[in-house]
Amino acid sequence: EADIYQTPRYLVIGTGKKITLECSQTMGHDKMYWYQQDPGMELHLIHYSYGVNSTEKGDLSSESTVSRIRTEHFPLTLESARPSHTSQYLCASSSQGITLHFGNGTRLTVT
């Protein structure tokens, strides 16, 4: 059973604020991913990492940035939040065969 944790679960924040969404996994998985999902819609990959010091942009352009300094930690940062960033952000990790294990997600609302 993969353990992957996202905090906060819900976040309501004003326009222009800097935010960091946290994602940690305890399985030692090399690969980690951030997906963005609007309610009831498909998931879009915005960032991924194959390992420490490796980060790549996903298929959907995003103003967010990520870092991978430790294997278990893959935070996502928005320097200046806008209402268009309102969405759910899902973190996932995988080892061999990229069977994804997802966290519970962070529901972000920017007012």
Place this chain on the structure above:
Amino acid sequence: GIQVEQSPPDLILQEGANSTLRCNFSDSVNNLQWFHQNPWGQLINLFYIPSGTKQNGRLSATTVATERYSLLYISSSQTTDSGVYFCAVEYPQGAQKLVFGQGTRLTINP
């Protein structure tokens, strides 16, 4: 890029019914997965099934890679089966990242 199309988009059934969900993809893949997203937003991996058939309790899945489709079968549906079912494929091959379909929303009424 690859197109991943799921059908039907919505399905409403009574408890105890059986259902078949379909996923078509427009290019060759060697990795396909099915996920269930519950009403609270949690995504659970159901199957890793690049080809062949697998079964897990009341759920089973079949992928016919040569014809570029996969099917998810749910038998004797329960209200807890409600949610959105996604298929996802690895694309490009070897890229180690998944492209998701738009999902099938399943509602099981008591």
